[in-house]
Amino acid sequence: MPYPNNAEPATEFDRLVAIDHQHILHPQHHPSEHEKPLLWTKGEGIYLINDAGERFIDGLSGMWNVSLGHGRRELIEAATRQLETLDFATAYAGSSHRPVIELSELLSGVVYPSIKAFYFTSGGGEATDTSIRTARYFWRAQGRLEKSKIIARKLSYHGSTVGSASATGVDEFSDGFGPRLPGFLHIESPYPYRFVNPNPLKTQGQAAADLLEEAILREGPETVAAFIAEPVQGGGGGILVPQDDYFPRIRAICDRYDVLLIADDVITGFGRTGRWFGLEHWGVNPDIVQFAKGITSGYVPLGGIGVSARIKGVLDHAEPAKRWWHGYTYSGHPVGCAVAIATIGVLKKEGLIERTEKVGTAFLRRLQAELADNPNIGDVRGQGLLAGIEFVEDRATKRTFPGAANVGPRIKAELLRRGLCTRVLSDVVCLAPPLTATEDELDRIASIVIDTLSQPFDRFKA
Numbered sequence: 001m002p003y004p005n006n007a008e009p010a011t012e013f014d015r016l017v018a019i020d021h022q023h024i025l026h027p028q029h030h031p032s033e034h035e036k037p038l039l040w041t042k043g044e045g046i047y048l049i050n051d052a053g054e055r056f057i058d059g060l061s062g063m064w065n066v067s068l069g070h071g072r073r074e075l076i077e078a079a080t081r082q083l084e085t086l087d088f089a090t091a092y093a094g095s096s097h098r099p100v101i102e103l104s105e106l107l108s109g110v111v112y113p114s115i116k117a118f119y120f121t122s123g124g125g126e127a128t129d130t131s132i133r134t135a136r137y138f139w140r141a142q143g144r145l146e147k148s149k150i151i152a153r154k155l156s157y158h159g160s161t162v163g164s165a166s167a168t169g170v171d172e173f174s175d176g177f178g179p180r181l182p183g184f185l186h187i188e189s190p191y192p193y194r195f196v197n198p199n200p201l202k203t204q205g206q207a208a209a210d211l212l213e214e215a216i217l218r219e220g221p222e223t224v225a226a227f228i229a230e231p232v233q234g235g236g237g238g239i240l241v242p243q244d245d246y247f248p249r250i251r252a253i254c255d256r257y258d259v260l261l262i263a264d265d266v267i268t269g270f271g272r273t274g275r276w277f278g279l280e281h282w283g284v285n286p287d288i289v290q291f292a293k294g295i296t297s298g299y300v301p302l303g304g305i306g307v308s309a310r311i312k313g314v315l316d317h318a319e320p321a322k323r324w325w326h327g328y329t330y331s332g333h334p335v336g337c338a339v340a341i342a343t344i345g346v347l348k349k350e351g352l353i354e355r356t357e358k359v360g361t362a363f364l365r366r367l368q369a370e371l372a373d374n375p376n377i378g379d380v381r382g383q384g385l386l387a388g389i390e391f392v393e394d395r396a397t398k399r400t401f402p403g404a405a406n407v408g409p410r411i412k413a414e415l416l417r418r419g420l421c422t423r424v425l426s427d428v429v430c431l432a433p434p435l436t437a438t439e440d441e442l443d444r445i446a447s448i449v450i451d452t453l454s455q456p457f458d459r460f461k462a
């Protein structure tokens with residue numbers, strides 16, 4: 001194995017890292033962040049353990065997905081049993097299997113009441129692509145050929161495929177890759193801490209929702225297929241919980257102009273916010289829901305979408321030659337479905353959804369109370385076990401630190417030094433611990449965060 005500078009690696013860690021540097025492209029690849037990567041060897045409950053045997057709290061549940069924590073026997077056994085009985089069979093039309101059937105039945109009992117049928121993918125980006133294609137197909141199949149535009153929001157994240165990156169509102173995911181696909185546009189997010197309300201006669205939530213109506217009218221309702229939104233924005237904006245009147249008004253606007261509402265519940269699904277799915281907080285039903293991550297607690301890849309009876313009806317009544325030509329080899333993979341069934345079983349048996357609302361509220365209140373006096377903390381927000389702490393250089397003007405000050409990476413490194421592994425997305429420390437974390441474990445996480453962030457940030461500036 002060639003080794004940089006022909007030097008012999010001093011340790012096994014060095015050897016593995018050298019191979020890694022030479023042969024792997026990592027998600028959001030940049031070598032400057034990867035000089036000495038964390039090399040994980042084991043997971044146990046809320047902990048990740050590295051090659052040196054050091055234990056870190058998995059403060060983001062992997063990538064917002066390992067909601068039942070690491071090493072759950074029920075999930076491991078479900079995967080093993082499934083591999084031993086039916087490792088793979090296709091779910092293309094004309095073929096089906098018990099795990100995909102049982103999972104769909106279970107899902108229809110926990111998802112939004114408007115959602116009746118499911119299609120499965122390998123992850124969230126494919127789910128976004130599937131939603132977009134399905135929304136467009138739905139209108140075209142009814143002769144409304146012009147209805148193809150997709151409205152999304154700035155600071156949203158919907159995936160990194162060509163389609164889902166076009167829906168994603170964070171420009172970095174498109175800037176270096178050529179233009180977004182035509183027909184995607186982005187309105188401002190309902191970002192309570194920073195949204196500037198242009199109309200004092202409206203609440204902030206109403207004004208933010210009305211940006212959708214303005215965009216639909218500007219583009220022409222006959223050209224708009226769907227509006228896609230995360231119930232609580234995750235990776236793009238750093239945990240943005242909308243105002244209570246935002247989504248009900250969005251639903252009404254979508255209905256007024258015949259625009260489908262797509263809920264991207266990839267992070268917020270399966271209990272993360274203290275409800276099975278995010279829009280339940282506001283009593284809103286989408287036409288399409290997309291999910292991934294928590295459906296298998298991240299143990300094996302699985303995602304998907306659910307659609308309303310109206311959409312399913314259009315697919316069911318198409319002429320065979322004009323069918324919904326959409327298909328992935330791994331749609332409804334039996335092992336993914338088996339693990340999802342086990343995951344939903346644990347969420348129900350342990351009452352984790354209700355518990356998340358209760359412990360999440362206490363977790364957030366403590367962070368809010370104990371970080372309130374630090375002038376560098378601008379906003380502490382969250383829902384369920386999803387929390388974001390936004391820091392600022394100046395609280396009065398909400399001015400952020402200059403990028404060159406490198407505050408975010410320094411905070412991340414300090415949290416890690418204290419045993420908490422999590423993500424800092426630009427100016428927001430994100431927390432999404434496993435839903436199975438005990439109250440003592442949640443207290444420990446909150447204490448690490450408070451000890452790290454409760455004093456002014458001079459020491460984090462470059």
Ligand code: PMP
Nearest residue numbers: 123124125157158159264266267
């Ligand atoms: N939608 C949302 C809301 C997400 O947070 C993510 C991933 N973070 C995706 C879609 C894309 O999912 P995946 O990485 O599985 O493609």
